[in-house]
Amino acid sequence: xxxxxxxxxxxxxxxxxxxxxxxxxxxxxxxxxxxxxxxxxxxxxxxxxxxxxxxxxxxxxxxxxxxxxxxxxxxxxxxxxxxxxx
Numbered sequence: 001x002x003x004x005x006x007x008x009x010x011x012x013x014x015x016x017x018x019x020x021x022x023x024x025x026x027x028x029x030x031x032x033x034x035x036x037x038x039x040x041x042x043x044x045x046x047x048x049x050x051x052x053x054x055x056x057x058x059x060x061x062x063x064x065x066x067x068x069x070x071x072x073x074x075x076x077x078x079x080x081x082x083x084x085x086x
Contacts, residue, residue, distance in 0.1 A: 006033065006041040015045050015077045023072040032067065036062060042067065046078025 006014070010029070017025040030038050038050035039060065047067050061077045071077055 005037055006044065008044075011041060011044040014041055017078045017081075018068065018071040019075055021072045021075045023069065026068050026072060027065075030064065031084065038064065042078065046080070046082065047071075048078070048082075 011047050012024060017029060030041060033041060035051065035057050036053065039049045042049045042064060047064075049060075050063065067078065067081070071081055074080065
């Protein structure tokens with residue numbers, strides 16, 4: 001796992017994987033990050049995120065997984081799932 005916050009380039013790469021429907025690539029990218037950084041990546045990619053480091057992290061990863069699957073199925077990112085333009 002990396003301990004650096006996601007760079008704009010990393011966020012763009014993650015969003016490109018989502019829009020291409022590359023579920024494996026998107027999951028690999030997000031799982032390389034600490035939960036705090038993964039939450040930031042998801043936020044910057046347009047997803048709604050509920051993350052509290054004091055609570056059970058399982059809920060965060062379950063929600064993140066569902067969001068990534070849905071975005072890849074629709075070939076969009078979090079903004080597209082919400083119906084907003086980037």
